[in-house]
Amino acid sequence: MSILIDENTTFIVQGITGREAVNLTRECLDYGKGAKVVGGVTPGRLGRDVHGVPVFDTVAQAVEHHGAPIVGSVITVPPAFTKDAVFEALENGIKLVVIVTERIPRGDVAQMVELARERDARIIGPNCLGIIVPDVIKMGGIGGPARDAGKSYSPGPVGVISRSGGMTTEMSSTLTAAGLGQSTAVSIGGDAIIGSSYAELMPLFEADAQTEAIVIYTEPGGRMEAELARWVTENRSRLPIVAFMAGRFMDEMPGMSFGHAGTIVEGKEDTATEKIARLAEAGITVAEEISQIPEIVRAKIGRSPIGQARAEAEQSDQDAGLEAPRS
Amino acid sequence: MSAALFIDVQVKESVARDPEIAAKLAEVCPVDIFRAGPGGVEIVQDNLDECVLCQLCLRVAPAGSVKVIKLYDDGAVLGA
């Protein structure tokens, strides 16, 4: 299985006639079992088509043409129009919004997230490359053209969550080369406020039978890693997690932003050093190099296969008053 | 400006003088290697190395009249 999307997921591309969106559409149609891209939206371009995908002026027209609710939308419109496009998607029943656009002010993102919560929908991004279920479907530019994505991603037991789009592919490729495939890889975006954090995706992976371990890519800035550490501890996750932390040099350069908009050291809490300590406390191994990740994952899966972890959890539930042992 | 290191483009003379083809070449090339001048198509030397090997120029000109040469690949001709 997978999280968020599967081979039956229908989606549209908002801003489909843009240069990058045209490529992205082609890539999604070509990859795996072929994504069900049921429409595209660019105002004023009704009646055109992009690689056979019909173009509409509004999301409502796309939904009407499809004749059934559409699950997702990939948003590729310029930053000044993104909030409006996301609102349009949410108000037309879209439940999964992947925002590719970068440089969107936080105030706009907060509004999108708030409306998504009210509409019981989920946002991935902004400033992300999307979601991929190896050999099945990809939603967004993640992994690039189908042929390239095929080299990096393969099906398997590892869930991947990354604040960097490119590093989602780099880490997955390393896992693939070592014979460890991925259940689903999610590029969650590099901004200070994003629709779905590590901790918010964990319950989905937790419920996915195929997933046996999680690999995350993290950076300085923000408190998302601390949130994950807390989530793992409080929920006694069955999934071992391996993290990679980039941007350690930034600890010496507070106030300066590198790599992504949300990657900035503003206080003691969001330094690489502090985050590594927090993750380690929660039993999350932080790899020094990406090439070490497969080995660590394998060791962890070997030590606590799914059945055993569950049995341990049940055992500790019975030991009333005792803390669950953490490995 | 130094010479192009990676790409050379040659247009057959008869075709180069055709204003219609010159205009088409200038329009389709995403990196502006062709310019429609008074005497037909001109090659913008400074842009040669920007060639993205898209082959759009090969499609709008008569077969064999435009040659894109990869100087880094023993003079291999694109699309040949």
Add this chain to the structure above:
Amino acid sequence: MRFFEYESRAVVAKAGIPVTKHGFARSPEEARTVAEQIAGPVVIKSQVLTGGRMKAGGVQFADNPDEAARHAEHVLDLEINGHMPRGVLVDSRASVKHEYYAGVVWDGLRKQPVMLFSDMGGIDIEEVAEQHPDHVARAHFSTTRPFSDWQAKQLVASLGITGSALNRLTPIIARLAQLFLRYDMTLAEINPLGELEDGSFVALDAHMDMENEARPRQKALLHELGVGDEETRQAREATPFELAGEEVDAQDHRGVAGNVTEFDGNLGLVIGAGGGSLTLFDAVRAHGGQPANYCEIGGNPSVRKACGLAKLVLQKPGVDKIAVMMSIVSNTRVDIVARGVIKACVELGYDPAEKIAIFRIPGAWEDEGFKILEKYGVEYADRSVSLHGAAKRAVEKIQGGAS
């Protein structure tokens, strides 16, 4: 981007929050004029984008205009943490009965703004939160519904404040919350927020930080404040090398080849993308290398841009070799970057095989890229060599060459 105090005060005043009588001065004479207009005791405050100005002597008290001018002369010449002041703020000295704190910041986990209020103002709010948590009130608020006064009232009242103080504080906090959203701030802080002897409230100091991404749509405000488009207002001023990097990136709109930051090592880096650059910079240092710079390539830049960036790095004094490395690319093309960096070497009269320590960019169009690299004898690696592995190789080569 950060604002100077005099700008932050203007924003606060524009939002209808009372401020003390003050003026901005760039010279002792101007400071004297402002002090004359205030006609009373004043404070001279250095206008720098850094903390610790009180400790550094950047805040001086004066009883008359002559003294104000003398202090201004001294403060205007005083460097604080490597920053020269842009001017001084001449502020009237109010008789303060009590100091409060009011601020708004983003909570990235809740994905909402959060208001902070304390009846212990004048000191760092994090310190108060740590030592006197019962003196700090917090409340998140919606970004889709209009901010309403009761939200501010409830926040202030939660610290046990009532009577006229509650009624006077409420609109101030409400306006601060509203300006935070209206002007795309990431920090809007009044500290201290002073209660005067007559029971009125004034902002005695203010800190504002605006999101860089919002600068295009906040042009009107920035223009009004006199902030130029060229002012980056980053934590440290851009060096000439970094400014040259911005020029390279601005020459066309295809992709990115910039975000250059200067360091003082001998290994020039032409690296990408966002996460890849962070990883590679760490990797070079982890293997004992000394990067000459940080940078980011991404979004499939033109050959010209990749070439410009490589030239800039190659010409930086002290750079012996460059390492060209990225995480697996899907949009940026391997062959285009290869052409750019080789062209840079050739045009500067260097042998690419000598100057490029390692080229590790796997992904889109790699077959074509590897042909180019082979032709010029440049050592390259595909995805089977990790980012750390490539960084290690680059460091080995530069150390071998230097000895």
